[in-house]
Amino acid sequence: QSALTQPPSASGSPGQSVTISCTGTSNDVGGYTYVSWYQQHPGKAPKVVIYEVTNRPSGVPDRFFGSKSGNTAFLTVSGLQAEDEADYYCSSNAGINTFVFGTGTKVTVL
């Protein structure tokens, strides 16, 4: 299965919002309600910030918002803070017990 497509980079000033897209097909993003988003700081393990398209794990600020339309999922980070600067990856179910990651987006806080 092919990787989901994300923009390589995105940026915003502190306090602004940034939205990252994750485009797949009807065989993955468009066909399931299992989409997760991960934040990864350099040298660290990924951390889930959104699961099942819209759900935030406990401890994740409500500045992180997930949504989906057709074959594309979105992660919006509002009220950007310096600590939000990281790589972000999406992931989706792509069949029975089969999963695929996105290509990754580097978010820069200007």
Add this chain to the structure above:
Amino acid sequence: QVQLVQSGAEVKKPGASVKVSCKASGYTFTSYGIHWVRQAPGQGLEWMGWISPYSGNTNYAQNFQGRVTMTTDTSTSTAYMDLRSLRSDDAAVYYCARDLGLLPGYWGQGTLVTVSS
């Protein structure tokens, strides 16, 4: 709290095998699946496969079929990933992660595997 602790860094020669362990705590081990994901230096995340500790059922990504085996030991709440016939492009950080909403949710700290002659 959910915790996954992985084994330490490994250095292997091309053609060898590596076995990475992942010890789980803080939840009922057999109630959630375990994913294995790798990340080559400077690259993105690559899903390798999934195992159900409850049933032992596995599903491997096409890129790894025939070369990877995932197992669990429910008596010690430990998952294992065995990758054979290592090549230089297998050098990566290997992560285990517990299901959250089917997808990887809670991650181990990662295990660096270096492949060098």
